[in-house]
Amino acid sequence: MDRDEVVKEIDVFLTKSLQEKLWLMQYPVRPVECSYEDEQFITTKVKPQQKKVSIEVALDTTSNSYLSSKGEHLAMSVDGPVPKGPPTYASGKLDRIELTSLEGMPKCDRYAIASVANGQLHLTPLSAIIQMRPDLGFLDKAEESSKLRAQLLELDEESSQDEEEKKMEPITKKYEKQETAEQKSRRMQSYGYMRLELDKEDWRKCTYHKTREELSARLRRRLLADSNESVDSYCTPTDYLDLLIPKSTADIGDEPDKPSNTLSSAQLKTMSLNDQVKNIVTNAKVIKWTQLIDLLDDEVDHSLVIKALQQVAVLVQGCWVVKSDILYPKDSFSAHSASPADVISRARDYMLWKFTQTRSLIRKEVSSVVKIPPDELKEMLSHIARPRVKQGWVFNLEYDFDFVNRNKDVVQRQQMMWDAKYQQLCKHFKLTKDGKPIEMSKSRRRRNSSKSKSRSDMSDTDGEKTPTLEQTKPAFAFPNDAHIKSSPTESIVKNEGSDTDTLVRELSALLRDKLLVNSVLNMSDMRHMYQTKLAQCPPGHVLATGVSDTVLEKAILTCGAVKVHYMQSSRLRSNALKQELERCNIAIAEETVKHILKGYCVFRAGVWHLKGSIDN
Numbered sequence: 001m002d003r004d005e006v007v008k009e010i011d012v013f014l015t016k017s018l019q020e021k022l023w024l025m026q027y028p029v030r031p032v033e034c035s036y037e038d039e040q041f042i043t044t045k046v047k048p049q050q051k052k053v054s055i056e057v058a059l060d061t062t063s064n065s066y067l068s069s070k071g072e073h074l075a076m077s078v079d080g081p082v083p084k085g086p087p088t089y090a091s092g093k094l095d096r097i098e099l100t101s102l103e104g105m106p107k108c109d110r111y112a113i114a115s116v117a118n119g120q121l122h123l124t125p126l127s128a129i130i131q132m133r134p135d136l137g138f139l140d141k142a143e144e145s146s147k148l149r150a151q152l153l154e155l156d157e158e159s160s161q162d163e164e165e166k167k168m169e170p171i172t173k174k175y176e177k178q179e180t181a182e183q184k185s186r187r188m189q190s191y192g193y194m195r196l197e198l199d200k201e202d203w204r205k206c207t208y209h210k211t212r213e214e215l216s217a218r219l220r221r222r223l224l225a226d227s228n229e230s231v232d233s234y235c236t237p238t239d240y241l242d243l244l245i246p247k248s249t250a251d252i253g254d255e256p257d258k259p260s261n262t263l264s265s266a267q268l269k270t271m272s273l274n275d276q277v278k279n280i281v282t283n284a285k286v287i288k289w290t291q292l293i294d295l296l297d298d299e300v301d302h303s304l305v306i307k308a309l310q311q312v313a314v315l316v317q318g319c320w321v322v323k324s325d326i327l328y329p330k331d332s333f334s335a336h337s338a339s340p341a342d343v344i345s346r347a348r349d350y351m352l353w354k355f356t357q358t359r360s361l362i363r364k365e366v367s368s369v370v371k372i373p374p375d376e377l378k379e380m381l382s383h384i385a386r387p388r389v390k391q392g393w394v395f396n397l398e399y400d401f402d403f404v405n406r407n408k409d410v411v412q413r414q415q416m417m418w419d420a421k422y423q424q425l426c427k428h429f430k431l432t433k434d435g436k437p438i439e440m441s442k443s444r445r446r447r448n449s450s451k452s453k454s455r456s457d458m459s460d461t462d463g464e465k466t467p468t469l470e471q472t473k474p475a476f477a478f479p480n481d482a483h484i485k486s487s488p489t490e491s492i493v494k495n496e497g498s499d500t501d502t503l504v505r506e507l508s509a510l511l512r513d514k515l516l517v518n519s520v521l522n523m524s525d526m527r528h529m530y531q532t533k534l535a536q537c538p539p540g541h542v543l544a545t546g547v548s549d550t551v552l553e554k555a556i557l558t559c560g561a562v563k564v565h566y567m568q569s570s571r572l573r574s575n576a577l578k579q580e581l582e583r584c585n586i587a588i589a590e591e592t593v594k595h596i597l598k599g600y601c602v603f604r605a606g607v608w609h610l611k612g613s614i615d616n
Contacts, residue, residue: 013122013225022113023051023128026104037210042096045203051128053101054135055208061093068093077142080149088141098137101130115223122224182338268295277308281322285383286396288319289403306410315414316355318400321384324348337373347372348380350425355384356418358536360394369429390532500551502542507555515559519599522612526552564610571607572597 030036042056060066071093079087089095105111112123179187187193209215268276273296280295281287296305313320328334328341328348347370354361367377385393404411425431510533511526530552534543557563574593581588601608 011120013120015122015124015223015225017124017222018219019125020127022124022126023053023130024104024108024111024113024126025053025101026129026131028131029133037212041208044206044208046206047201047203049201050198051101051103051130053099053130053132054203055099055132056096057099058096059094061091061095071095074138074142078138078145080145088138094138098135099132100135101132104129104131113223115220117224124223180338182333269297273300273304274308274311277305278312278326281309281313281320282326284322286316286319286321288397288400292320306407310410310413314352314417315411316352316384317359317395317397318402318404319395319397321352324352334376336379337376339372339376344372344376344380346370346425346428347377349421350429351377351380352384353418353422353425355395358538359399360385360388360392360536362392369431390528392532392536503545503547503551504555504558506542507547507552508558511556512559515556515561520611521556521561523549523552525612526556571609572601573607577608 027036036057040058042058043054044056045054046052059071061068061071074094075087075089075092079089108126108129111129112125115122115124268279271279276296277292280292284291292305292309293300293302309320312326313322315321324345325341328345330341332341333339334341334344347366350370351361351366354366363374363377363381367374370377381393385395388394507530510529511521514521514525514529527549530543530547534541537543553563574597577597578588578590578593581593597603597608601610603609
């Protein structure tokens with residue numbers, strides 16, 4: 001392709017006489033043809049360190065565009081009918097407005113003001129870019145004044161009534177806690193502390209000089225370089241253009257689809273392959289294989305990438321998650337809770353292992369095992385999962401079946417690694433084979449054994465005959481329109497070889513634990529439990545074959561439950577239950593009756609309703 005013709009060469013000069021003092025002030029809400037050149041400036045203030053400017057501009061109250069009645073109303077709203085102290089608006093009207101600055105661009109070191117003079121281009125770097133906008137703080141003052149007047153009226157009304165004696169209140173001493181170095185560091189990095197430090201800078205009054213004044217013209221002449229010293233260049237024209245326009249400023253649309261918090265392609269190309277993989281995985285926290293390859297060179301060896309991946313990441317549901325010891329190096333502390341790195345690292349490993357077993361998990365269940373601060377656990381979960389209603393925390397990315405099917409050997413090595421890791425976690429957290437704490441399993445066994453022992457003691461007790469299930473049934477009976485159907489477990493035909501019985505066993509194990517906590521379950525509760533469990537099961541699980549209401553009913557009856565057909569009008573009073581028990585010669589204390597009712601019923605409008613039959 002032919003090179004473009006050079007039309008003219010212009011010398012470029014760089015001047016630094018105003019480099020640290022040159023600010024660009026923009027007026028985004030002011031039309032270009034309506035400048036402030038002819039306006040009257042009352043006061044001008046500046047905060048140099050924060051790069052803030054405040055300018056009070058007088059309003060023309062005699063203009064046809066100014067509504068006097070509205071201006072008087074706003075002035076009275078700010079100061080009140082009888083102002084205390086000097087009034088904000090001495091004229092009784094809103095006669096001025098304040099312009100305050102906002103930071104237009106945080107980093108403006110790559111921008112400069114250009115001036116052309118005598119065929120030469122002079123550049124002066126900018127120190128700040130700010131945007132001047134009207135400050136409507138007087139509306140807030142008006143609202144505060146109206147609230148204050150309302151409070152004064154209330155106080156006057158109260159004072160006109162009989163005054164009550166003031167109650168004596170004890171005076172307590174409060175001692176300031178000594179904060180640690182870690183707490184002090186977090187406090188100094190907080191927004192409130194930084195806000196206080198910024199407010200300590202006082203406003204400095206200054207004078208506004210308009211464009212046509214002599215001082216302004218003299219300062220504009222300083223934008224032109226007064227010397228012709230040449231600057232030697234030791235780079236090629238191509239490198240010089242790269243310095244002027246770095247590749248990191250390329251159009252975002254040209255970048256490959258990648259996770260957030262990753263470096264640009266130009267920055268990644270300056271690193272080795274291992275550093276590239278480590279940097280991408282560390283910033284992304286969780287990433288798919290295809291996303292990672294898109295960020296690397298097209299000609300990269302995939303086997304080398306997998307080798308580098310296994311050094312800094314682990315395989316979870318076919319995706320790669322950064323290792324815990326990379327995020328929490330040895331002998332370091334957490335930035336959130338100041339907990340030791342080894343404690344947080346083990347807790348995160350347990351969380352990742354749980355995600356290798358299921359698509360979602362419950363935060364409270366993980367917290368009961370790892371025992372770390374809730375905020376710390378929530379922060380770790382937010383990196384690789386997202387909360388979902390009635391599902392808990394669901395893994396961020398879909399299961400990558402493509403990578404798993406193409407790399408069987410890698411998946412096998414990662415599975416062996418997870419098996420070894422889980423053995424270490426079991427020893428540290430004292431877990432059973434199914435991942436539950438040993439203390440919980442022991443307490444559950446103790447509860448079951450105590451229940452069986454109490455039942456055997458009751459059957460062996462001499463004296464008054466203990467009623468059987470059929471005899472005690474009327475004691476808990478509801479009115480005539482409520483029917484209880486007893487379904488003993490012996491009537492259920494078992495066939496160990498069928499898929500239905502396998503499904504029933506899985507559901508029975510799920511529902512049995514729930515019955516120990518909630519003594520009453522309805523079909524809606526069981527469906528919700530099944531859907532929650534199904535979301536946690538891997539693909540191909542027996543629960544994924546579908547469960548009907550008949551199967552759910554069969555599973556709950558297998559646990560020893562009874563089915564109650566509860567009518568809308570059915571209700572029970574505690575006196576009726578007590579009388580029914582006395583009629584059956586069953587002596588039970590009133591406290592025991594209330595305890596039984598609270599376990600199975602809810603109290604509404606003076607009567608007891610079976611749980612689940614009405615809205616709680």
